[in-house]
Amino acid sequence: MHRHEGHDACRSDAPDMLARAEALCRERGLQFTPLRRDVLEAVAESDKAQGAYDIAERLSVPGKRVAPVSVYRALDFLMEQGLVHRIASRNAFIPCAHGHAPGEGVIFLICRSCGAVDEASSADVEGGLERTLERAGFTPTHSILEVEGDCGACRKRARTP
Amino acid sequence: MHRHEGHDACRSDAPDMLARAEALCRERGLQFTPLRRDVLEAVAESDKAQGAYDIAERLSVPGKRVAPVSVYRALDFLMEQGLVHRIASRNAFIPCAHGHAPGEGVIFLICRSCGAVDEASSADVEGGLERTLERAGFTPTHSILEVEGDCGACRKRARTP
DNA sequence: TCTGGCGGTGATACACTGTAACAAACCCGC
DNA sequence: GCGGGTTTGTTACAGTGTATCACCGCCAGA
Ligand SMILES: [Zn+2]
Ligand SMILES: [Zn+2]
Ligand SMILES: [Zn+2]
Ligand SMILES: [Zn+2]
Numbered sequence: 001m002h003r004h005e006g007h008d009a010c011r012s013d014a015p016d017m018l019a020r021a022e023a024l025c026r027e028r029g030l031q032f033t034p035l036r037r038d039v040l041e042a043v044a045e046s047d048k049a050q051g052a053y054d055i056a057e058r059l060s061v062p063g064k065r066v067a068p069v070s071v072y073r074a075l076d077f078l079m080e081q082g083l084v085h086r087i088a089s090r091n092a093f094i095p096c097a098h099g100h101a102p103g104e105g106v107i108f109l110i111c112r113s114c115g116a117v118d119e120a121s122s123a124d125v126e127g128g129l130e131r132t133l134e135r136a137g138f139t140p141t142h143s144i145l146e147v148e149g150d151c152g153a154c155r156k157r158a159r160t161p
Numbered sequence: 162m163h164r165h166e167g168h169d170a171c172r173s174d175a176p177d178m179l180a181r182a183e184a185l186c187r188e189r190g191l192q193f194t195p196l197r198r199d200v201l202e203a204v205a206e207s208d209k210a211q212g213a214y215d216i217a218e219r220l221s222v223p224g225k226r227v228a229p230v231s232v233y234r235a236l237d238f239l240m241e242q243g244l245v246h247r248i249a250s251r252n253a254f255i256p257c258a259h260g261h262a263p264g265e266g267v268i269f270l271i272c273r274s275c276g277a278v279d280e281a282s283s284a285d286v287e288g289g290l291e292r293t294l295e296r297a298g299f300t301p302t303h304s305i306l307e308v309e310g311d312c313g314a315c316r317k318r319a320r321t322p
Numbered sequence: 323t324c325t326g327g328c329g330g331t332g333a334t335a336c337a338c339t340g341t342a343a344c345a346a347a348c349c350c351g352c
Numbered sequence: 353g354c355g356g357g358t359t360t361g362t363t364a365c366a367g368t369g370t371a372t373c374a375c376c377g378c379c380a381g382a
Contacts, residue, residue, distance in 0.1 A: 035359080118299070128289050133270070146304065148302055149303070192329080214367070229369080
């Protein structure tokens with residue numbers, strides 16, 4: 001398993017995130033447009049999962065409104081490029097600070113008190129899941145694993161108030 | 162792991178499902194009202210995951226309309242009692258034909274071609290997940306694991322058309 | 323018997339999430 | 353410049369879920 005160490009290095013490092021994204025798009029011959037940049041920046045600005053409408057509102061300024069549909073399109077693009085994840089149990093989105101290996105499963109750790117979403121992965125879990133699916137005669141194309149609970153920081157905070 | 166054998170015994174056996182539900186409610190001192198019965202029956206009638214609005218429409222007859230909000234309330238009740246599951250990736254609901262042990266994890270196998278949803282569980286996966294969460298300092302309260310892919314029947318059908 | 327509480331339901335309205343369709347703008351190679 | 357693909361703007365709409373209040377039925381307790 002790899003849990004990414006130094007949680008800070010991961011989220012809230014929007015500039016790095018943007019640079020990575022731009023490089024990745026250039027490399028793949030895709031357009032890293034201003035809208036896509038802004039949406040990614042907005043997602044990366046918080047370590048909480050954010051809804052598409054929240055992002056749209058955040059990007060809107062009195063003179064210039066960003067419609068949710070535009071945000072959805074940008075998010076679709078960013079998800080295809082592996083730059084953001086969708087949290088199905090929250091209908092919300094987080095930036096991805098990992099370059100996941102293709103087919104690598106991701107485990108989302110969603111803190112119910114602070115709302116932060118962390119990513120982990122586990123060869124154990126993945127191996128067990130593969131075996132289970134094979135025994136069930138099921139050929140997977142995509143899977144989601146989301147865990148809700150209390151993150152270490154919040155648990156500590158609760159113990160020593 | 163236990164995969165329930167005889168997929169037929171599981172879904173589409175609405176009468177059994179209803180009898181189980183009624184017994185369970187009586188045992189717990191809860192009301193198995195006509196609305197709850199009807200909603201459970203509607204959910205159990207298909208092996209596909211069904212949306213709340215589909216259920217509402219199915220239960221509505223010219224003279225008597227069942228509002229989605231009523232369906233949601235019944236579904237909330239049925240979920241609390243462990244009689245139905247919500248499939249987060251589909252915003253839809255399936256009947257539960259298993260009496261899950263408390264805290265037992267469930268794996269949902271969602272066929273993308275026929276839409277059927279099967280349940281499985283795996284001690285391997287659960288153990289691996291527990292270890293991963295502990296190492297991450299995360300205390301889980303609830304987790305969802307949903308896999309999309311092709312079920313055995315559909316794969317076979319595709320091979321021999 | 324009356325009455326007050328309580329859980330369940332009906333009904334309306336509303337908030338939130340996501341997509342379809344079409345037009346306009348943009349980019350890029352010919 | 354022209355033609356064709358991609359991106360964005362705009363509007364409308366479909367789908368999902370919740371808040372609120374009123375009403376009903378039941379049952380315990382006065
Ligand atoms: Zn990631
Ligand atoms: Zn937390
Ligand atoms: Zn179940
Ligand atoms: Zn199938």
